[in-house]
Amino acid sequence: MENSSNKIRLYKLALQAFEDSLSEDDFLELQSLLTDNPVNQRRYAEMAFLFTTLKNSGQLFKSEDVLDMAVWKALSEYEMAAQAIEIPDAHQDEQKKYQDVATPVKEKHRISRLNIFTLVSSAAILLLALLCMKFGPSRQSVEVATLTDSINAKWAGDTGSFEDGSRVATGNENLFLDKGYIELLFDNQAKVTIEAPAEFKIISEEQIQLSSGRIYVTVPFSAIGFMVTTATAKVIDLGTEFGVQVDMRGDTELHVVKGKTSLITGDKMNKASQLVLEKTARRIRYDNSSVSEISCQEDMFVREINPETSFVWRGQALDLADVVVGGNGFGTGQKSYGIDFNSGQLRAFDKRIDYRDLANKFVPVPGNAFIDGIFIPDGGAGEVTISSTGLVFQGCPDTGGTSVELFGCCGWIPRDKEPDPILCRDFLLDNVQYGVSGASLIGLWGNRGITFNLEAMRKAMPEIEIKKLSSLYGYAQNVVKATKDTGNNPKTDLWVLLDGEVVFSREQVTIEDGAIPVDVEIDPSNHFLSIIATDGSDSRANDWVLLARPQLELESKDYRDM
Amino acid sequence: MDPETPENIKLSSLFFRHLMDSEDKIFAFILAIVHSDADAKDIMQETLVTMWQQFSRFQSDSSFTAWGIGIAKNLTYTYLRKHRTSKMVFSTELLEEIAQVTAETTEKHDYWSEQLRECLKKLEKNELDLIKKRYIDNMTTRSIALGLGISDHKMYYIMANIHRALQFCIHRSSLTEGI
Numbered sequence: 068m069e070n071s072s073n074k075i076r077l078y079k080l081a082l083q084a085f086e087d088s089l090s091e092d093d094f095l096e097l098q099s100l101l102t103d104n105p106v107n108q109r110r111y112a113e114m115a116f117l118f119t120t121l122k123n124s125g126q127l128f129k130s131e132d133v134l135d136m137a138v139w140k141a142l143s144e145y146e147m148a149a150q151a152i153e154i155p156d157a158h159q160d161e162q163k164k165y166q167d168v169a170t171p172v173k174e175k176h177r178i179s180r181l182n183i184f185t186l187v188s189s190a191a192i193l194l195l196a197l198l199c200m201k202f203g204p205s206r207q208s209v210e211v212a213t214l215t216d217s218i219n220a221k222w223a224g225d226t227g228s229f230e231d232g233s234r235v236a237t238g239n240e241n242l243f244l245d246k247g248y249i250e251l252l253f254d255n256q257a258k259v260t261i262e263a264p265a266e267f268k269i270i271s272e273e274q275i276q277l278s279s280g281r282i283y284v285t286v287p288f289s290a291i292g293f294m295v296t297t298a299t300a301k302v303i304d305l306g307t308e309f310g311v312q313v314d315m316r317g318d319t320e321l322h323v324v325k326g327k328t329s330l331i332t333g334d335k336m337n338k339a340s341q342l343v344l345e346k347t348a349r350r351i352r353y354d355n356s357s358v359s360e361i362s363c364q365e366d367m368f369v370r371e372i373n374p375e376t377s378f379v380w381r382g383q384a385l386d387l388a389d390v391v392v393g394g395n396g397f398g399t400g401q402k403s404y405g406i407d408f409n410s411g412q413l414r415a416f417d418k419r420i421d422y423r424d425l426a427n428k429f430v431p432v433p434g435n436a437f438i439d440g441i442f443i444p445d446g447g448a449g450e451v452t453i454s455s456t457g458l459v460f461q462g463c464p465d466t467g468g469t470s471v472e473l474f475g476c477c478g479w480i481p482r483d484k485e486p487d488p489i490l491c492r493d494f495l496l497d498n499v500q501y502g503v504s505g506a507s508l509i510g511l512w513g514n515r516g517i518t519f520n521l522e523a524m525r526k527a528m529p530e531i532e533i534k535k536l537s538s539l540y541g542y543a544q545n546v547v548k549a550t551k552d553t554g555n556n557p558k559t560d561l562w563v564l565l566d567g568e569v570v571f572s573r574e575q576v577t578i579e580d581g582a583i584p585v586d587v588e589i590d591p592s593n594h595f596l597s598i599i600a601t602d603g604s605d606s607r608a609n610d611w612v613l614l615a616r617p618q619l620e621l622e623s624k625d626y627r628d629m
Numbered sequence: 630m631d632p633e634t635p636e637n638i639k640l641s642s643l644f645f646r647h648l649m650d651s652e653d654k655i656f657a658f659i660l661a662i663v664h665s666d667a668d669a670k671d672i673m674q675e676t677l678v679t680m681w682q683q684f685s686r687f688q689s690d691s692s693f694t695a696w697g698i699g700i701a702k703n704l705t706y707t708y709l710r711k712h713r714t715s716k717m718v719f720s721t722e723l724l725e726e727i728a729q730v731t732a733e734t735t736e737k738h739d740y741w742s743e744q745l746r747e748c749l750k751k752l753e754k755n756e757l758d759l760i761k762k763r764y765i766d767n768m769t770t771r772s773i774a775l776g777l778g779i780s781d782h783k784m785y786y787i788m789a790n791i792h793r794a795l796q797f798c799i800h801r802s803s804l805t806e807g808i
Binding site: 074075078079081082083084085086087088089091094097098101102105108109110111112113114115116117118119120121122123255256287288306 | 652653654656657658660661664665666667717719720722723726727730731733734735738741742745751752753756760763764769770771781785786788789790791792793794795796
C-alpha cells in the first residue's frame, strides 16, 4: 500500500528541486521515491509540466470563478443510489484504474437529453472511479494523519494511544479518546478536532467514522469530499467547516459553520440526500433515521486547541470583561474582582477606593499578558501615555484626573454564580440587564483607560484571528435614574484607539443616548487596543458608564494564511 | 544561415510557429531530468540555438516536439556529464526512465494546459493567491514563506498540496473526457 505522506513528500521535493532548494538529503529522498516507481515517475513528470505551464501562462489566471458544485452534488446523488462496489487492489497502478473506465459518448455543441444523459453518465463514471479511489476499504493499515496537538489527552482501550506528532493509521478497530482534546491533520490537509469522550475510527485519508462524541472538521480545497460517517448519516464536505456529534442515544447532529455539506441518510433501500448550508443544522434520529432541522450552535464544538497555553476555542468571542477580572477571555475570570490602580494587581472588591494623584501614570498589569496597562487620563495634566511602549493619546480632553474603585468592577459574572449583591450588582442598559449570567460588563465609570495587548492574545491563540471589537456603551440607567430626577445630567466621552490612533469616539454622551453600539474592525497588524472613558468635562460625578458585552470577535485563521 | 533571405524569413516564421506549441513541452522535459529551473533555462537556451541551426534538417511530417526533445536530451546528458561532480544528478538508470516517462507525458500537455485553466478556477482564493505569488509575481516559495512569516518547510507542504490538488483535478477531468 502506498503511503500517502510519501505522495505529498514527492510533490514537496519536486517543487524544492525545481526551485534549486534541495539539500543533499532531500535529493537522495527524491531519488529514492522515484527509483523503480513508475507511478511516482509519472507524477514527477507531470509536476514538471505543471510547473512549466504555470510559470509561462499568466493568462490562465484570468478567471476566478468558484468551484462548480455539480460534480459534488452528483457525487452525493451517486452515493445515494450506489450498490456495493468491487474494490480493486489498492496497489493497482492508477493508470489501470483509468483504463477500466468506459468512456461515455460525447457530443458537443448541442443541448439535448443526450447531452444531459452524457453528463450524468460521465459524472457517474467519474464517481465510480472516485469512489474506488476514495472510499474503498483498505486491506492494510495505512498512516493517513498526524496527531498535531493535544491537551490532556488520555486514551482508553487497547487500540491506540498517541503522543503529539504520532502518525495515525487506518484500522478496523475504534479508537477511544477518554479525556482531553486532540487535533488530527490528515495528509490531504483536512483538520479534525476531537473532544473527549469520543469513539472513532480512521477509515481512509478522506474518511473518519464517528461512533460517539464530537468532532469538528475543517476542510481545504485539497481535501474537498472529506467524509464523516456515523451509524445513521454520511456527511460529505463541499469545502467547509462543520461539527458532528453522536450522542449517547446514537442520534447524529450536523452543524455547518461555514460553506456547505451534503448529508446522506437512510439505509441502502431508502437513501435520502440533502444539502446542508452554512449556519444551519440537522438532527438524524438513530431509531428511525428521520431528519429534522435544528438551530446551528456555532460554539458547540472545539475548533482550535493550543497545548502551550491550554486554550480551547469553540468559536466564541473573547470576552474583555473576563480578561479584566483575570480570566483568559473565555470565562475563567473571578467574580467581583478588578485591577488596582496603585499596583496593577488583580484584587477583590472589598472596599471603596478613591484614586488621586495618579493622573497619566501608566500602570502595567504584570499578572495579565492580555492587558498592557491601565491609566487615569487627563489631557490637561500633560501627555497621556497609554501603552508600555510609550504610545500617547493625542487630543485627550482635560479631565478631573481622578477615579474611583478598582478597574473592572463587576466585570464577568461566571454563568453558575449570582452577582455580588453589594459591589457587583447588575446594571440596566436600554432595559437589558448586564452583570448577570452570560451578560458581562466592564465598569468604565469616568476617567479610566485600559490598553489590551492584542499581540499577546494572538501569541496565545496562533490559529485564531482577531476580527473586531463589539460592545455597547452607555449609562447604567438604574443607577443614574435618581440623579436624573434631581436635574443632574452627567456626560462622558468614549474613545477607542488602535496603536494610539483614535478609531472610534463619542463625545458628550448622556443618559438619553441609551446604549451606543461600538464596532471597531481590527487589523492583524494592530498591537494595542485602548478603551478610554473621560468625564465629559463636567467632573466624574455620577459617571456610571459601562461597556456591555465587550467582545473581540474571532475567526479561525486559514492555515494557508499562517 | 543568412536571416535576410526570403527563404530564411519563411523558415524562421515556420520555426517559431512550431516552437510556440512545443517550447513548454521541451522545457518541462529538460526540467524533469535536471530538476533545476536555472539549469533547465541554460540548457533550453542551448537547445533552441541548436534546433534553429538544424531546422533545415527537420522533417516536416514528423513531430517538432519529439525532434526538439531528442536534441534537448543529448544536450542535457552532455550538460550532466560535465557537471556530474558539482551537481546532484539522478542515477543513469533513473535518468533514462524519467526521460522516457516525461517524453510520453508530453502528448497530454496540450490537454493539460486546457484543463489547468478550469482547475485554477476551482482553487480557493487563498490558494489561488499563493499560486499567483509564485508564478505571476515570480516569487520563490521561500520568499512567500518569509513574507507570510511561516517556515519554508510548511510553505512547501502547502504549495505541494495545491499542486497535487490541481493535478488531481486535471486527472479527474481526463476521466470524464476519456483521455
